[in-house]
Amino acid sequence: MWDLVESHGSRWVIFVAFTSLIIAALSEISIPSILSESIFAAQSSDAVVFSRNSKILAFLCITSGICSGLRSGCFGIANIILMKCLRETLYSVLLFQDISFFDREAVGDLTSRLGADCQRLSLVIANDMSLILRNVLQGIGALINLLILSRPLALSTLFICCVLSMIFLLYGQYQKKAAKLVQDFTAGANEAAQETLSLMRTVRVYGTERKEFGRFKQWLDKVAFVNIRESVAYGFWCVSFSTLYRSTQIIAVVLGGISIMSGHVSAEQLTKYVLYCEWLIYATWRVTDNVSSMMQSVGASEKVLQLMDLLPSDQVLSKGVKLQRVMGHIQFVNVSFRYPSRAKQIPVLDGINVSVQAHEVVAIVGLSGSGKSTLVNLLLRLYEPITGQIYIDGFPLRELDIRWLRGKIGFVPQEPHIFHMSIKSNIEYGCSRYIKKEDIECAAKQAYAHDFISSLPDGYETVVDDNLLSGGQKQRIAVARAILRDPAILILDEATSALDSETEHYVKGVIHALRSDMKAKRTVIVIAHRLSTVKAADRIVVMDVGRITEMGNHTGLLEKDGLYAKLVGAQTDTLA
Numbered sequence: 001m002w003d004l005v006e007s008h009g010s011r012w013v014i015f016v017a018f019t020s021l022i023i024a025a026l027s028e029i030s031i032p033s034i035l036s037e038s039i040f041a042a043q044s045s046d047a048v049v050f051s052r053n054s055k056i057l058a059f060l061c062i063t064s065g066i067c068s069g070l071r072s073g074c075f076g077i078a079n080i081i082l083m084k085c086l087r088e089t090l091y092s093v094l095l096f097q098d099i100s101f102f103d104r105e106a107v108g109d110l111t112s113r114l115g116a117d118c119q120r121l122s123l124v125i126a127n128d129m130s131l132i133l134r135n136v137l138q139g140i141g142a143l144i145n146l147l148i149l150s151r152p153l154a155l156s157t158l159f160i161c162c163v164l165s166m167i168f169l170l171y172g173q174y175q176k177k178a179a180k181l182v183q184d185f186t187a188g189a190n191e192a193a194q195e196t197l198s199l200m201r202t203v204r205v206y207g208t209e210r211k212e213f214g215r216f217k218q219w220l221d222k223v224a225f226v227n228i229r230e231s232v233a234y235g236f237w238c239v240s241f242s243t244l245y246r247s248t249q250i251i252a253v254v255l256g257g258i259s260i261m262s263g264h265v266s267a268e269q270l271t272k273y274v275l276y277c278e279w280l281i282y283a284t285w286r287v288t289d290n291v292s293s294m295m296q297s298v299g300a301s302e303k304v305l306q307l308m309d310l311l312p313s314d315q316v317l318s319k320g321v322k323l324q325r326v327m328g329h330i331q332f333v334n335v336s337f338r339y340p341s342r343a344k345q346i347p348v349l350d351g352i353n354v355s356v357q358a359h360e361v362v363a364i365v366g367l368s369g370s371g372k373s374t375l376v377n378l379l380l381r382l383y384e385p386i387t388g389q390i391y392i393d394g395f396p397l398r399e400l401d402i403r404w405l406r407g408k409i410g411f412v413p414q415e416p417h418i419f420h421m422s423i424k425s426n427i428e429y430g431c432s433r434y435i436k437k438e439d440i441e442c443a444a445k446q447a448y449a450h451d452f453i454s455s456l457p458d459g460y461e462t463v464v465d466d467n468l469l470s471g472g473q474k475q476r477i478a479v480a481r482a483i484l485r486d487p488a489i490l491i492l493d494e495a496t497s498a499l500d501s502e503t504e505h506y507v508k509g510v511i512h513a514l515r516s517d518m519k520a521k522r523t524v525i526v527i528a529h530r531l532s533t534v535k536a537a538d539r540i541v542v543m544d545v546g547r548i549t550e551m552g553n554h555t556g557l558l559e560k561d562g563l564y565a566k567l568v569g570a571q572t573d574t575l576a
């Protein structure tokens with residue numbers, strides 16, 4: 001944590017804040033003693049002591065005032081800096097996690113951690129801890145003064161403070177647990193709301209508004225239940241505090257009065273005692289209160305700290321080899337895989353052996369769920385195989401610099417997503433080289449996207465997002481994005497699934513043109529359900545439940561009369 005603070009240049013702010021905090025606490029702790037001395041000096045007409053003490057009091061008041069101001073300002077600044085760097089650090093930790101991490105974690109939960117939880121954690125460090133330190137210092141000062149004044153009275157007050165702290169420890173533990181529950185339930189509510197609002201079209205079509213409201217309300221009810229129990233516990237804590245606090249006052253008056261009557265203690269000493277007693281008990285109360293608020297924040301921030309401890313994905317840490325040129329020869333050798341989030345499931349891919357020659361056009365077909373997209377996920381190294389190896393141009397995929405390799409791959413996913421930015425930025429997304437406007441237009445023309453883009457009010461500068469374009473338009477932008485990268489390996493995962501027949505015809509044209517154009521220099525892998533789009537492939541790989549069952553060209557596979565022939569037959573029947 002300190003490294004974070006240092007790296008963001010807030011070391012000096014924290015230093016000034018702590019120094020002013022200590023000076024303010026020390027100045028304040030002397031005030032009750034000097035104050036009561038002044039009162040009794042005035043009563044006994046001791047002008048010298050009265051005037052000296054008045055000056056000291058004025059000095060202490062100014063010093064503690066300035067230092068308190070400095071302390072508050074500096075801790076405020078430290079809080080802002082800390083919150084910013086906590087969020088930056090957590091976000092960068094999240095960005096570099098393995099993809100499987102995002103299969104396990106809910107996005108709504110992660111965004112809550114990045115927002116409210118980081119804020120609470122920075123408050124713990126910049127606010128609660130400073131207040132605790134200040135009150136501890138004042139409490140120690142008050143106790144020393146009490147011990148000097150009267151040991152039995154000091155010890156009886158200390159005993160009450162200890163009982164108070166014990167009660168608080170129990171209460172604090174409860175609060176910590178409650179805060180964690182509140183945080184988890186709140187994250188659940190956020191997640192439910194985020195999911196519902198982002199899938200509003202589906203919710204409206206299926207008329208599940210009330211059901212979704214009920215789901216959200218369930219989470220809120222849980223939050224309210226824990227909050228109510230927290231409030232009841234707080235009530236018990238307040239009862240204990242005020243009872244014990246009043247006890248100290250009674251003890252002070254009874255024991256102090258007896259001591260005065262027996263001549264052991266003067267009235268001035270008893271006044272000082274009562275004042276310091278107040279300080280000690282209040283310091284204990286404020287420390288416990290701040291610790292309680294800190295406990296709540298720590299409970300809520302535990303997940304943030306756990307997330308911050310995560311190491312980045314191996315892919316980020318390892319450097320890897322960069323080849324001079326990617327030819328596009330791909331080999332899967334005995335590759336098996338199951339998703340980490342479903343570790344107990346049977347493998348999604350089982351003993352895959354396939355070799356795609358450089359510049360070959362290979363189509364992968366098979367029933368839904370047979371593992372086609374998973375194969376591509378492994379090729380993109382979004383996941384690692386559990387056994388076997390993948391080779392690119394004879395080099396194990398694991399040993400290649402994956403960021404560099406991904407720069408050589410053009411990928412049109414099954415459901416392309418569009419960022420909330422201009423179409424131009426969406427097309428050039430992830431391109432590291434300098435891109436001219438003409439290049440973008442050329443890629444869009446090849447993807448048959450230019451016409452619809454030109455018809456938009458701001459053309460290529462039109463800001464779009466996932467909801468503002470049709471499925472086909474999004475796919476054409478994704479195709480343009482892949483073309484612009486000028487990739488050595490092009491992967492089209494059901495690039496025609498969201499297109500109407502006419503557009504599909506055009507995009508088939510695009511793919512065909514790209515393939516013929518690419519024959520000389522690119523490897524193309526096409527995954528498609530519409531078998532009409534893959535007829536012209538050099539080779540067709542047929543998959544069934546995670547295995548390759550057939551391989552060959554269109555005519556050969558039809559003659560074989562296996563799964564491919566059945567799939568083609570089924571599609572022909574459907575179209576007829």
Ligand SMILES: Nc1ncnc2c1ncn2[C@@H]1O[C@H](COP(=O)(O)OP(=O)(O)OP(=O)(O)O)[C@@H](O)[C@H]1O
Nearest residue numbers: 103339341342348367368369370371372373374375
């Ligand atoms: N992220 C994931 N976590 C866990 N299981 C997954 C994940 N993605 C896919 N699966 C499972 O892996 C299996 C293969 O999925 P995959 O997407 O590779 O199939 P597919 O052949 O591409 O299907 P489709 O043609 O419908 O796109 C399925 O059973 C699916 O439920």
